[in-house]
Amino acid sequence: MRNNIILNEPLSRHTSWKVGGPADIFFTPNDRKDLSDFLKSNDCIITWLGNGTNILVRDAGVRGAVISTRKSLNKIELIDQSNYLVEVGVSCFQLAMYATKNNFGPAAFFSGIPGSIGGALTMNAGCFGNETWEFVKSVEVMDRNGEIHQLDPKEFSISYRSVGFPFPLWFLSCVMSFPEEGFTTIEELKSMRDSRLERQPLTENTCGSVFKNPDGNYAGDLIERSGLKGFRIGGCAVSEKHANFIVNDKEATASDIETLIKHIQKTVKDHYGIDLETEVRIIGEYHE
Ligand SMILES: Cc1cc2nc3c(=O)[nH]c(=O)nc-3n(C[C@H](O)[C@H](O)[C@H](O)COP(=O)(O)OP(=O)(O)OC[C@H]3O[C@@H](n4cnc5c(N)ncnc54)[C@H](O)[C@@H]3O)c2cc1C
Known part of the structure; x- marks a missing residue:
């Protein structure tokens, strides 16, 4: 048995509601190759998990394999002054902090969203008047056969908290472009958080x-x-x-x-x- 596979892992440990029965197989790939090899060699049902902040897992759990890329695929890389490669295991909060420290914006809206970038791409997560896909220039995805594709946002149908995929896929990373103007300071970030804390x-x-x-x-x-x-x-x-x-x-x-x-x-x-x-x-x- 590989050391990054757990059998019968309670998903209540991985969801923000703290409920949910076990996953038959809980797999945390080391990298893209590990993930691709797993998909090629297992024909079970696959469920992808981000930070588990928008998911209700029923009490008898999930059959097949649940994949979590929280511990891998977690880099942010500067491509040039306004383009960033963001892997899906990065949390929205990390991206907001990175944007704030590097004076690019307006990525601060991500600070209010406790999910991962993978979850944000799937949900078109949004806050304070901005939505994820407004800033996406391209995405890297993996299909059920473990093959990687680079796709343009035009290939997805994107609307309020909903994203239609061109074929069954999972996100690995995306290139995001933020205009240089409109960045947020740490103080503004804190006041955005405080105003939400009062209401939610x-x-x-x-x-x-x-x-x-x-x-x-x-x-x-x-x-x-x-x-x-x-x-x-x-x-x-x-x-x-x-x-x-x-x-x-x-x-x-x-x-x-x-x-x-x-x-x-x-x-x-x-x-x-x-x-x-x-x-x-x-x-x-x-x-x-
Ligand atoms: C306190 C709180 C406040 C919140 N505030 C906001 C808010 O202001 N705005 C907002 O939009 N949402 C908000 N949310 C909801 C949630 O954080 C977002 O929907 C977030 O985008 C979910 O990300 P996640 O990583 O937790 O996804 P998960 O809950 O793990 O998964 C959500 C869906 O995405 C799929 N998925 C995850 N990763 C991938 C991937 N890499 N490839 C393909 N599919 C994938 C999963 O299979 C699942 O269908 C809030 C949640 C909480 C708990």
Whole structure:
């Protein structure tokens, strides 16, 4: 057995909600070749994990292999004054700090996002009016056969918290280009963080916003006006601070969280006729 494979690894250790059953195989590749060799020699189902901050893993876990590149693929390299090669294991916060220290911007919006660049590319993560793909010039991806491709952003369909892929793939790195003007100072970064801390339960076990904002509305506002702030199922509750967050404050199961998600969707639909679509990705199997 390779030393970078763990069997039956509890995914609750790798998700910000701190819930989720085991992955049959948990693989942390050393580098691109290791990753490619693994994909070529295993035909099991593959699930990619970033920092686990936008994912609900069900209680019976995930079959096949879960791949984490947090410990590898974690470099940022300057290509020239405004172009940067960023690997997917880099955290959004690291990129924001790097941008701030090197006076290129406006990458500071990344500081509010606790995920990895891989997750940010998959979700088109955004904050403070900016979104990830506004700054992407090219991406390096790997397909199911372990082959590497360089792709142009035009090959993806990109919208609010959603990215359509041209074929099944995983991101390895991207080149990002930031204009030289509009950089943020460390003080501004801190004040951005403080203003979010006042409005959102950022220090609790959550996945950030559970639902996408429907056209012309804010999901949090609809949930609050439906009287659901503080509403609890099992070990989790709708946050008192921001109604689009569900906090795991009493050892919730994934099933508690999923049941609360469905209850919120039904209640908002009954009150306003609006379907709330989850931003969070739900994966894995239920207990029988
Ligand atoms: C406190 C808190 C605040 C948050 N605030 C924001 C915010 O302001 N704005 C925002 O947009 N989001 C926010 N989020 C949500 C989350 O951080 C983002 O969606 C982030 O981009 C997810 O990144 P991740 O690395 O954690 O991805 P994960 O949760 O690990 O994965 C998300 C999806 O991406 C896929 N994926 C991950 N890496 C790759 C890869 N390399 N190639 C292909 N697929 C991949 C996974 O399979 C999964 O489908 C917040 C979350 C928390 C907990």
